[in-house]
Each structure stands twice: as C-alpha cells, then as structure tokens.
Amino acid sequence: xxxxxxxxxxxxxxxxxxxxxxxxxxxxxxxxxxxxxxxxxxxxxxxxxxxxxxxxxxxxxxxxxxxxxxxxxxxxxxxxxxxxxxxxxxxxxxxxxxxxxxxxxxxxxxxxxxxxxxxxxxxxxxxxxxxxxxxxxxxxxxxxxxxxxxxxxxxxxxxxxxxxxxxxxxxxxxxxxxxxxxxxxxxxxxxxxxxxxxxxxxxxxxxxxxxxxxxxxxxxxxxxxxxxxxxxxxxxxxxxxxxxxxxxxxxxxxxxxxxxxxxxxxxxxxxxxxxxxxxxxxxxxxxxxxxxxxxxxxxxxxxxxxxxxxxxxxxxxxxxxxxxxxxxxxxxxxxxxxxxxxxxxxxxxxxxxxxxxxxxxxxxxxxxxxxxxxxxxxxxxxxxxxxxxxxxxxxxxxxxxxxxxxxxxxxxxxxxxxxxxxxxxxxxxxxxxxxxxxxxxxxxxxxxxxxxxxxxxxxxxxxxxxxxxxxxxxxxxxxxxxxxxxxxxxxx
Amino acid sequence: xxxxxxxxxxxxxxxxxxxxxxxxxxxxxxxxxxxxxxxxxxxxxxxxxxxxxxxxxxxxxxxxxxxxxxxxxxxxxxxxxxxxxxxxxxxxxxxxxxxxxxxxxxxxxxxxxxxxxxxxxxxxxxxxxxxxxxxxxxxxxxxxxxxxxxxxxxxxxxxxxxxxxxxxxxxxxxxxxxxxxxxxxxxxxxxxxxxxxxxxxxxxxxxxxxxxxxxxxxxxxxxxxxxxxxxxxxxxxxxxxxxxxxxxxxxxxxxxxxxxxxxxxxxxxxxxxxxxxxxxxxxxxxxxxxxxxxxxxxxxxxxxxxxxxxxxxxxxxxxxxxxxxxxxxxxxxxxxxxxxxxxxxxxxxxxxxxxxxxxxxxxxxxxxxxxxxxxxxxxxxxxxxxxxxxxxxxxxxxxxxxxxxxxxxxxxxxxxxxxxxxxxxx
Numbered sequence: 001x002x003x004x005x006x007x008x009x010x011x012x013x014x015x016x017x018x019x020x021x022x023x024x025x026x027x028x029x030x031x032x033x034x035x036x037x038x039x040x041x042x043x044x045x046x047x048x049x050x051x052x053x054x055x056x057x058x059x060x061x062x063x064x065x066x067x068x069x070x071x072x073x074x075x076x077x078x079x080x081x082x083x084x085x086x087x088x089x090x091x092x093x094x095x096x097x098x099x100x101x102x103x104x105x106x107x108x109x110x111x112x113x114x115x116x117x118x119x120x121x122x123x124x125x126x127x128x129x130x131x132x133x134x135x136x137x138x139x140x141x142x143x144x145x146x147x148x149x150x151x152x153x154x155x156x157x158x159x160x161x162x163x164x165x166x167x168x169x170x171x172x173x174x175x176x177x178x179x180x181x182x183x184x185x186x187x188x189x190x191x192x193x194x195x196x197x198x199x200x201x202x203x204x205x206x207x208x209x210x211x212x213x214x215x216x217x218x219x220x221x222x223x224x225x226x227x228x229x230x231x232x233x234x235x236x237x238x239x240x241x242x243x244x245x246x247x248x249x250x251x252x253x254x255x256x257x258x259x260x261x262x263x264x265x266x267x268x269x270x271x272x273x274x275x276x277x278x279x280x281x282x283x284x285x286x287x288x289x290x291x292x293x294x295x296x297x298x299x300x301x302x303x304x305x306x307x308x309x310x311x312x313x314x315x316x317x318x319x320x321x322x323x324x325x326x327x328x329x330x331x332x333x334x335x336x337x338x339x340x341x342x343x344x345x346x347x348x349x350x351x352x353x354x355x356x357x358x359x360x361x362x363x364x365x366x367x368x369x370x371x372x373x374x375x376x377x378x379x380x381x382x383x384x385x386x387x388x389x390x391x392x393x394x395x396x397x398x399x400x401x402x403x404x405x406x407x408x409x410x411x412x413x414x415x416x417x418x419x420x421x422x423x424x425x426x427x428x429x430x431x432x433x434x435x436x437x438x439x440x441x442x443x444x445x446x447x448x449x450x451x452x453x454x455x456x457x458x459x460x461x462x463x464x465x466x467x468x469x470x471x472x473x474x475x476x477x478x479x480x481x482x483x484x485x486x487x488x489x490x491x492x
Numbered sequence: 493x494x495x496x497x498x499x500x501x502x503x504x505x506x507x508x509x510x511x512x513x514x515x516x517x518x519x520x521x522x523x524x525x526x527x528x529x530x531x532x533x534x535x536x537x538x539x540x541x542x543x544x545x546x547x548x549x550x551x552x553x554x555x556x557x558x559x560x561x562x563x564x565x566x567x568x569x570x571x572x573x574x575x576x577x578x579x580x581x582x583x584x585x586x587x588x589x590x591x592x593x594x595x596x597x598x599x600x601x602x603x604x605x606x607x608x609x610x611x612x613x614x615x616x617x618x619x620x621x622x623x624x625x626x627x628x629x630x631x632x633x634x635x636x637x638x639x640x641x642x643x644x645x646x647x648x649x650x651x652x653x654x655x656x657x658x659x660x661x662x663x664x665x666x667x668x669x670x671x672x673x674x675x676x677x678x679x680x681x682x683x684x685x686x687x688x689x690x691x692x693x694x695x696x697x698x699x700x701x702x703x704x705x706x707x708x709x710x711x712x713x714x715x716x717x718x719x720x721x722x723x724x725x726x727x728x729x730x731x732x733x734x735x736x737x738x739x740x741x742x743x744x745x746x747x748x749x750x751x752x753x754x755x756x757x758x759x760x761x762x763x764x765x766x767x768x769x770x771x772x773x774x775x776x777x778x779x780x781x782x783x784x785x786x787x788x789x790x791x792x793x794x795x796x797x798x799x800x801x802x803x804x805x806x807x808x809x810x811x812x813x814x815x816x817x818x819x820x821x822x823x824x825x826x827x828x829x830x831x832x833x834x835x836x837x838x839x840x841x842x843x844x845x846x847x848x849x850x851x852x853x854x855x856x857x858x859x860x861x862x863x864x865x866x867x868x869x870x871x872x873x874x875x876x877x878x879x880x881x882x883x884x885x886x887x888x889x890x891x892x893x894x895x896x897x898x899x900x901x902x903x904x905x906x907x908x909x910x911x912x913x914x915x916x917x918x
Contacts, residue, residue, distance in 0.1 A: 234756070276715065280624045307624070394591065397582075398599035408595040410530065410580035414756070419595075448756075450617035452633040456640055470646060475629035479716035482629050483646040484743075487671050 003194035004028045004166075006366075007186060008201055009173045009209060011038030013153050013355040014344050015201035020080075020156035021359035022366075023163035024381075026374045030195070031157065031165060032188065034172040036477025037437040038430060039153035041203045043352065044440065045278065045310025046226070047267065048149045048258060049241060051350040052089060052141035054109030054116050055251060059324035061332060063112050065354035065361075070143055072356040080155035081385035082148060083259045089144035089241035090124060092135050092295055098245040099136040105245075106139055116141045128240045130296050144241060148259050150440045151385070152352065154430060159383035161429040163376065169433075170477055173202065175212050176338070183213070183340035197371075199342045199362060204275040204313045206331075206345035214337045216317075221346065223275055223311040224250070226267025227284040229292075232448060233261035235303035242295045251349065253291030255299070260443065265292035265299065267310070278309045305448055315346025330354070332361050334369060342366075386424045388442070390416040411461070412454040414447025419461060426465045433466060435459065436476040459483070499524045500816045501809070502590055502604035504581050504757065507536025508798050509789020510610030511564035512805025513812065514573040517608070520813035526574045526602070528581055528592055534568070535561035536612060537635070538798065540642045543663050545690075549799035560798060576600070584609075584761040586782055606812035609758050609772070609780070609787035610805065613751040613794050615660070623655075625712030628719075634660040634748040641667055649744025653721050654678045655709050657890075659687035659796065661748020666695035675701050676740050679723055681708040681730065684863045686750065686890045688796055709745065710737065718743050751794045761785055768838045769793040775827055776841045776854045777811035778804060786812045793840050793857075796892050803855065828905065830856065833873065833912035837861045837889070846905035849897065856895040860887040860915050867918040870895050874908035887915050 006022060008015045011033030019031045035041075050073050053066035077084035093099045102118055109116035117140050124131055124138040161167060168190065177185035177192060185194035200209045207221045237257065244252035250269040258264050268287045285307060293299055319326040328346065335341035342365055344358055351358075367373045387400055389407055400420070401408040407420035425432040425441045432438045435445075435458055444458060445451030459482055463470040474480040500522040503514045506529035518525045527534065538546070541557030548554055551563075568575075579594035590602040615633040623631075632640075632648055638660060640646045650673055654661045657680040665675045678696060683706050685692055696703050704723070710732060711722040725736035753771035755763070763772045764781035771792040772780040779786050788808035789801040827843040839858040848854060856872070864887045872880040872895060882895050895913065897905075905911075 234759075279626045279711075282624050282710070285624065308627075394599075397593065401593060401598045405595045405598065408593045408598055409578065410582075410593065413530070413580065416580075416582065449614045452615050452617055452636050455632070455636055456644060460644075470644075476716065480629040481717070483640065483648055484650055485647050487641055487645045487647055 001185070001192055001194045004030045005195065006030070006197040006199060007032060007193060007195040008199045010201035010203055011153065011157065011167070011169070012041050012043035012201060012203050013039070013149070013352055014347050014358055015199070016153045016157040016160070017355040017359040018199055018201060018344070018362050019160035019165045021363050023160040023165045024375055024379045025363075026376055029160070029165045030193065031160070031167050032171040032173060033167070033169045036170055036434050036474070037432070037440070038157055038167070038169070039150050039440065040476070042310045042313060042348070043153050044150045045308055046149060046349070046352060047254060047256065047264065048146055049089065049256070049353070050084070050145040050147050051353045052109070052114050052116065052144040053112050053350065053353070054105060054114045054139070054141050055246065056112065056350065057319070057324065057326045058108065058111040059321045060319045060326050061330040062350060062354070065330060065332070065357045066350040067112060067114070068357035069350070069354040073145060073147065076356055077147070079381050080159055080383045082151045082155045084145060084147045085259060086143065086145040087239070087241055088140060088142040089243060090128070091139040091243045091245060092124065092131060093137050093245050094132055094134050094294065095136060101245045102137055102139050109139070109141065114141060115143055128238075128242065130238060130298060131242065132295055132297055146241065146256065146259050147352070149352065152355070154441065155383055155385070158429040159381065162383060163379055167430055173209060178338065181339045183338055197340050197342065197366070199344065201344045203347070204311050206313065206343065207315065210335065210341070210343050210345060213335060213341050215335045215341065215343065216331070219315060219317055219331065219345065221275070221313050221315050223272055224314050225270040225272045225277065225284070225309050225311055227280050227288050227309045228264055228266030228307065229285060229288055229304050230306040230308070231263040231265070231299065231303040232305045233257075233263060236263050236300055238263045238296065244291070244295060253288055255292050255295045262305070265289070272311070275311065278311060280307045280309045284309070305450065306446065312348040313346060313351075314348050317346050330358070332358055334365050386421065386428065389418045389421055411457045412442075412444040412447065414449050415443045417442045417444045417454070422458060422461050423465055426462065433462070434474050434476050434480075435462065435482070438462070455482070496589065496601040496603040499526045499602060499604045501525045501606045501608060501812045502602060503527045503608040503610055503809070504584070505529065505536060505610035505612055505791070506534035506575070507610060507612050507789065508538060508561065508564065508801045509612070509791065509805040509808075510536070510608065511561070511568055512802045513608040513610055513786070513788050513809030515564065515568050515571055516806040516809035517813040518571045518573055520810045521817050522813035524574065526576060527568070528576045528579050528590070530578070530580045532578045534565050534575060534577065540635075540639045542642045543667070546798050549797060550802055564802070581757060584757050584785075586762045588784055605784065605816045607785045608808050608812050609763070609785065609791050610789050611754040611757060611791045613753045613790040615747065616750040616752055617747060623709060623712065626715050628712065628714045628717050630714070630718030630744045631712065632744065632746055634658065634664045634746045637746055638664055638667070641671060647671060647673060649673065651676060651742040652744045652746055653709070653723070653740050653742045654746045654748055656680060656747060656749035657686045657692070657703060658748035658750060659691050661746060662687050662691040662695040664746060664748070665701050666699055669699045669701065675699075676742055677701070677723070678703045679707040679709060680705050681726055682706070684888065684890070688891060689888070712745060713739070718745055721745055751790065753791045753794065755791060758787065758791070763787070766838070766842065769840065773842045774840065775843045776845060776848050778808035778841070779811060784815060793838065796890070800857065800892070800894070828908060828911050830911045830913065832858070833914035835861050835864070835887070835915045836913050839913045844897070844905070844911065846902050849899040849902040849905070853896045853898055856897055856913060858893050858895070858913055858915070860889055860893065863888045864915065864917055868915050869918050871914045871916065872897065873912050873914060874910065877908070879904055879908065879911075883918065
C-alpha cells in the first residue's frame with residue numbers, strides 16, 4: 001500500500017492552496033479529488049471576488065481569515081501567475097433605508113480593520129456611469145479585487161506538483177482506516193492508501209467526512225445554491241464590482257466585470273439539501289436578473305451568453321471566540337475525537353479570499369501537533385502560466401507560432417484559443433483530460449458560440465493526445481462521453 | 493511583418509458566398525484574388541450538408557451540398573483564385589489590412605484593395621435561450637451533430653429530442669433516423685414552423701417524427717449525460733402552461749433555435765451592424781458602411797436557400813472588382829433608403845441606387861413578422877405611392893421573400909424618396 005505523510009481530500013481552492021503550502025516541507029503529500037478535474041465545485045462557481053473583509057461579523061474565523069488572506073493575493077498572483085486585479089468594490093445603496101445601512105457596514109468594516117469609506121451617490125455615478133441613477137451613496141472598499149477562480153485552484157496545485165505533491169482525480173474518499181485513535185489511512189474507490197494525516201477539504205461533503213471519524217456529529221452543511229448569468233463583454237462592458245446592501249443571509253446579487261472581460265451577475269441564495277444540485281432554474285435566473293437590474297438598469301438580456309450555478313458550503317459551526325454570536329463560521333482545526341485529522345469545513349464566502357491564509361493555518365496546526373515541518377532547500381515557489389495566444393501582442397503571437405506552429409491553428413474562434421494551448425494543457429503538471437477541463441483552463445467554448453464550432457475539434461485533439469478512441473472522450477469524466485458509436489454500426 | 497502582401501480582393505470564408513464572390517471578382521477583372529478559409533478545405537458548411545436541395549434556382553438541378561460546393565471550388569481554381577486554407581483571420585482594419593494566422597503559413601499580414609466578408613453564420617446556443625438544468629454531455633447544436641455524423645462518422649446519441657424547427661434540425665432528424673437513432677420529438681416554441689415547409693414534409697412527416705408547436709424544453713435532466721428533457725406547452729405570451737409538463741426520456745438534445753450572422757471581424761473593422769438582421773448595413777452592391785469592405789451571404793442576413801447566397805456573392809464580388817478597377821466608390825447616383833414596412837421584419841439591401849438598375853435586376857429580400865396563410869401582395873412603395881408589387885401564395889417568417897426590382901423602374905425610382913416594402917393580404 002502506497003504511504004503518505006498527508007492526504008488532502010478535495011481539489012477545491014482550499015485543498016489546492018493547502019497542497020502548495022505543504023509542498024514547502026519535507027512531507028509526502030497526496031491530494032485526491034472525486035471528480036475528473038480539480039476546481040469543479042464551489043471554488044470555480046462563485047463571484048471570483050477577493051473580498052476586502054468588511055462584511056464578516058468581527059471576531060469570527062471568517063473575519064480573521066479574510067483579513068489575513070486578502071493581502072496575500074498580490075504575492076501569490078505574482079509567484080503563481082494567477083490573473084488578479086485589485087479593483088476595489090462598492091456596496092451600492094438605493095433609498096434612505098439602504099443608505100442608513102451603509103453606516104452599519106462602515107462600522108463593521110472598521111472593526112474588522114478594513115480600509116473603507118462612504119461616498120456620495122453623485123460620486124458613485126461619476127465612478128460608474130452605468131449604476132442605477134437613483135443611487136443614494138456607496139461604501140467603497142479599495143482592497144477588494146477580482147481573481148480568475150479556476151487559476152486560483154490550478155496554479156497552486158501545479159506549483160505543489162512541481163514540488164513533489166501527487167494528485168489523483170476520480171478518486172473518492174470512502175472511509176478512514178484507524179489504529180485506535182490514530183488515523184493510518186483511507187479507503188477509496190481506487191483502493192486503500194496509508195497516511196499519518198488527513199486534511200478534510202471536502203467542501204460541501206466536509207461534514208460527512210468528519211462524521212466518519214466521529215467528529216462533530218452536530219455539524220451539518222446545508223448548501224445554498226447561487227445562480228449566475230454571464231454577459232458577453234463585447235456586448236456590455238463594466239469595470240467595477242457592485243454589491244447591493246446585504247441581507248442577513250448573503251451579500252446579495254452583484255454585478256461585476258470579470259478578469260476575463262465578461263460581465264457576471266449573481267448570485268441568488270437558495271437553500272438546497274442536495275449537495276450535487278448545480279442545476280440552474282428559470283425562477284432563479286429571473287431572480288438574479290431582476291436583482292442585477294436594480295444595480296445596473298441597462299443590462300441587456302441579449303448579451304447573456306452563459307448561465308451557471310454553484311453551491312456554497314454553508315455550515316452551522318458556532319464561532320468559538322467569547323462574546324461573538326455567529327453560527328455559520330469556518331471550521332479550521334485539529335479533530336478532537338481522532339488523531340491525524342484536520343478539518344477545513346463550512347468554508348463558504350469569503351473562502352476563496354481566505355484560502356491562502358487557511359493553508360498557512362494548516363501548517364501552524366501541524367507544527368503545533370509536533371510535526372517538524374522541515375523546509376525543502378530546493379522548494380520553488382514560482383509557477384508560470386502557459387501562454388494564452390489571445391492575450392499576447394501581435395509580435396509575441398508571431399514569435400510563438402514560429403516556435404511551435406500548433407499555436408497557429410485557432411480551434412476556438414470566439415475566444416481565439418489555439419491547438420498549441422490545448423495540447424499544452426493536456427500535458428501539463430495537472431493534466432486536462434476532459435473537454436470541460438480544457439474549457440476551464442483555456443476558455444475554449446466559453447464565448448458566443450458556446451462550443452458549437454470547437455467541440456468536434458477539441459474532441460479530436462483529446463483523442464489523439466490521450467491515445468483513446470473519440471467515443472471515450474468525455475465532457476467531465478465517467479458517464480459523460482460525447483459520442484456513442486461510429487455511424488453504420490447500427491445495434492441489432 | 494511590415495511588408496504586407498498586396499491583393500486586389502481578399503474574401504474571408506470559402507462557403508458558397510465567398511466562393512461566388514471570389515470567382516466573380518476574378519471574372520470582373522480583379523487581378524489577385526485570395527480566399528482565406530479557416531477550415532482545412534474550401535466549401536464551408538456545405539461540406540457537411542450531404543442532403544440534397546441545393547442548386548434548384550442556380551443550376552435548375554437538385555444537388556447535395558458538397559457537389560454544389562465542388563462546382564464553385566473547381567471554377568475558383570480554374571479562374572485563378574488563390575486560397576489560404578486552415579488559416580484564421582484575427583483582425584481586419586478599416587484600411588483593409590488583414591492579420592491572419594495558420595499552422596502552415598504562420599503569422600500573415602495582407603493588404604487588400606477590397607475585402608468581401610463571407611464568414612457565414614453561427615447557430616444560436618443553449619445559453620442564448622437560457623435553458624435551465626445541469627450541463628451534461630448530450631446537448632449539441634444541430635450543426636455540431638451534423639458535422640459529427642456526416643463528416644467525422646460518429647453518432648452523438650441514440651434517442652434525440654430536437655428543440656426548434658430550424659432547417660438543420662429537421663434535416664438532422666431525418667439523417668439521425670436513417671443512421672438508426674430514434675428521434676422522439678421536435679419541439680417548436682412558436683405557433684409556426686421556423687424552417688422550410690419542404691423540410692417539414694420530407695424530413696419529419698415522411699419519417700413519422702412528431703412536431704409539437706407552442707412547446708419548449710423547460711429543463712434538462714441528467715448530470716453527466718442527458719437522461720431526459722421536460723417539455724412544456726407555452727401560451728401566447730410564451731409563459732409555461734402548468735399541467736402540460738411531460739418528461740421525454742432521451743440521451744441527446746439538439747438545438748435548432750436559429751442562426752446569427754457571424755460579424756465579430758466586421759465589427760472590428762468598424763462596419764455598422766443592423767441590430768435586426770445581425771449583419772452589416774449594405775447597399776445593393778453589398779458594400780458595407782466602410783468603403784471597400786463588402787459582405788455577402790449569411791453574414792449579411794440568414795438565407796434559407798444556398799442559391800440566393802451564391803447570387804449575393806456574385807454581386808458582391810463583381811462590385812468589389814469594379815471598385816478596385818475603376819476606383820468608383822459605392823456607385824453613381826444617390827442611394828435611396830429602403831425600409832421595412834407593414835408586416836416586414838427586415839429588408840435587404842438597406843439602400844438602393846436606381847442607377848444600378850442599368851446592370852439588371854436588383855433583388856430585394858425580406859422576411860415577414862407574422863405568417864399570412866393566404867395570397868399576399870409584396871409591395872414596394874415610396875410614401876403612399878405603390879411603385880411595384882408581386883403576388884405570393886402565402887407569407888411565412890421561415891421563408892424569405894424575394895422581390896426583383898426591374899430596370900424599367902429606374903426613372904420612377906430616381907424621382908422617389910424613401911422606399912418601403914410591405915406585405916399585405918390580397
């Protein structure tokens with residue numbers, strides 16, 4: 001049986017950041033992911049915001065991790081080539097009631113030691129002319145930013161792999177192997193794997209994982225679904241992040257210009273007990289649309305090019321700090337009932353922002369538990385993104401094509417993605433093996449035609465590069481093949 | 493890269509519109525004529541249209557798509573049109589400087605004296621109709637399925653539901669049936685067919701495939717692969733009618749919900765786009781708002797017969813070559829605006845120069861807003877004055893109407909102001 005020091009369950013942003021943080025030390029680390037690719041859950045289906053941190057209740061782990069995580073993104077994005085920009089964000093108030101609520105938010109922001117200020121409605125309209133003309137004022141948080149969410153998972157994990165971490169996809173955790181209190185390994189659909197530590201970063205399933213260790217039986221995740229619409233940046237442009245005044249349960253339906261140039265609107269918030277339910281509903285989309293129109297009335301429905309939904313891993317963990325009443329906090333702790341388990345659970349927003357801080361907290365927890373955490377002398381913190389043809393200058397494009405003619409064949413016309421880019425992703429440190437994996441990495445098929453042009457071409461490339469028949473090329477792993485049989489082979 | 497190659501006419505796209513434009517430009521006397529095509533062989537979407545129905549107007553012959561294309565490909569080579577295949581145009585400027593890239597030719601910069609845009613159209617997709625549900629494998633546009641079945645030789649499913657009664661969808665319903673698949677249903681949200689009646693008869697009726705008008709897909713079931721769709725009836729306001737939901741088991745949903753002219757390059761070049769057609773504003777020589785840039789075929793508006801695409805290409809190519817040879821811009825006399833009147837959704841061209849009637853007919857083409865299932869007049873008017881009319885047995889949004897304007901109208905038109913086209917009951 002293969003043996004590791006640490007197994008991380010879950011290839012979301014928390015798992016991937018943790019893998020990278022641990023790759024710095026002399027530890028054998030394995031990350032397992034039940035899906036065919038990393039970052040397929042909430043980590044990539046969210047608003048992509050690096051939150052300033054004004055919103056969480058002061059004294060909660062959410063507030064602390066947000067405060068610690070936010071400033072880490074500058075260095076991280078440079079070291080790992082993650083598209084990131086500190087744009088600042090606005091909480092936009094319409095009418096006297098909302099205007100009054102801004103004061104409360106400003107107070108909370110200051111308690112959280114977050115830079116923020118209230119600006120007038122006039123100033124808001126000046127900074128974002130497309131905002132609702134009835135805006136009465138806004139809370140401005142200059143440290144908020146936007147990140148490419150999938151790159152925020154892929155880049156740290158690739159860096160981890162460069163530094164010796166192993167990754168297994170389509171590998172599902174099924175239970176712990178224990179010797180008394182000590183965890184000695186895990187059962188998976190691919191057999192048993194030995195380890196000394198398990199890090200539970202299983203997202204919406206993190207409660208089930210800890211329950212299998214007898215830990216926190218009263219902790220439950222009740223996912224809340226958030227639905228989004230994407231608008232074509234060529235049809236409608238917006239350069240800011242606009243939040244409404246928040247409700248008790250969520251930050252509300254926002255409108256933002258993404259790092260990719262498209263405009264994203266959403267999410268709503270629907271409690272949904274089904275942990276795999278990422279289906280988009282007509283009512284949900286309607287809710288998102290009318291919410292977004294409140295912030296930016298001129299949004300054009302004809303510009304919508306895609307819809308998606310993500311699940312927030314909302315837990316019911318009370319904050320442990322004295323004097324703080326809050327019941328949906330993060331869990332970042334060593335388990336009490338067994339030895340060798342760290343739980344990272346209930347990581348909903350601001351989880352993406354917090355992920356690098358959570359990863360560092362894991363290092364501290366391991367050190368506190370007696371691990372020596374010796375640094376590798378040859379640890380390389382730098383990971384470079386592979387070239388994106390569409391983002392290069394004409395001269396750089398020409399140079400790339402000269403070096404490798406495969407960059408001269410455009411496979412996705414809307415996003416101008418080339419064969420060279422797709423082939424590079426298939427053979428990358430964390431390889432893309434499905435159509436959706438290619439799509440997440442290169443933006444193939446995300447444009448106006450939504451894959452109608454590139455799909456048969458990408459299927460051919462995957463078949464060729466992976467050495468499998470086209471009928472075995474899938475959209476997102478087992479059970480999602482595109483093609484069923486050659487023509488003329490009619491079944492009896 | 494600074495010494496860009498010079499061409500008289502560069503045509504973007506080698507579908508029927510592009511091929512016709514290049515051939516006619518060459519025949520009209522343009523010197524160097526180049527077609528840039530992103531696929532590995534010329535012909536465009538015709539290559540995957542292996543059914544017949546092509547050429548009835550142009551050749552008075554009923555040909556399959558590839559055979560129709562081949563006639564023009566052969567002629568293009570014969571007259572000396574140059575080809576650059578497997579090459580994607582990245583940018584066209586107002587000054588007609590073209591940047592393209594390919595595996596074989598690398599990075600290419602060209603200067604054209606005239607450009608003909610012939611990029612065709614693309615299919616509307618699931619997102620544009622905001623179809624809810626998961627995102628499993630098994631949701632494809634009808635054209636993607638057509639490429640897989642007809643060009644690559646693979647079946648994308650076993651049991652199909654087709655959303656939309658567009659022509660490609662109906663043609664694929666027949667094709668898939670012939671290949672041993674079961675097509676459960678064709679759903680059309682409108683109260684009328686969106687494609688040609690002949691396709692309804694030959695593809696659906698003849699194969700016992702049910703068409704349900706005023707029905708749509710409410711939801712897609714299945715997480716990894718489509719397992720079923722939920723169909724539902726809609727009322728006049730397009731609202732779902734409760735109680736009419738029906739789960740139809742299937743493994744594939746094909747979308748045939750319309751086509752949109754492909755004009756990203758045109759926009760880059762500063763060409764003004766008509767929001768109704770989705771294509772450039774054009775005059776009767778198919779010149780766009782940018783002098784020296786012409787456009788032809790489905791990139792202008794979506795046709796239902798390839799023959800008309802060819803005709804448009806011939807006109808555009810001829811006009812481009814004349815411009816190059818004589819330096820004459822959009823034409824001679826003043827241009828009259830041509831507007832959509834009663835029950836007309838749009839009309840092409842957008843302007844008309846009566847002087848051009850000296851060369852022969854000008855073809856005015858239009859689509860109606862509402863079906864009229866009785867004899868109609870298609871009328872060309874100037875203010876209240878009826879200039880010309882033509883009878884049709886009926887008018888349907890799915891079937892384009894052509895109104896030829898004859899040279900004998902030249903003098904009357906020269907005296908006219910703004911023109912409108914209307915379709916009214918007889």
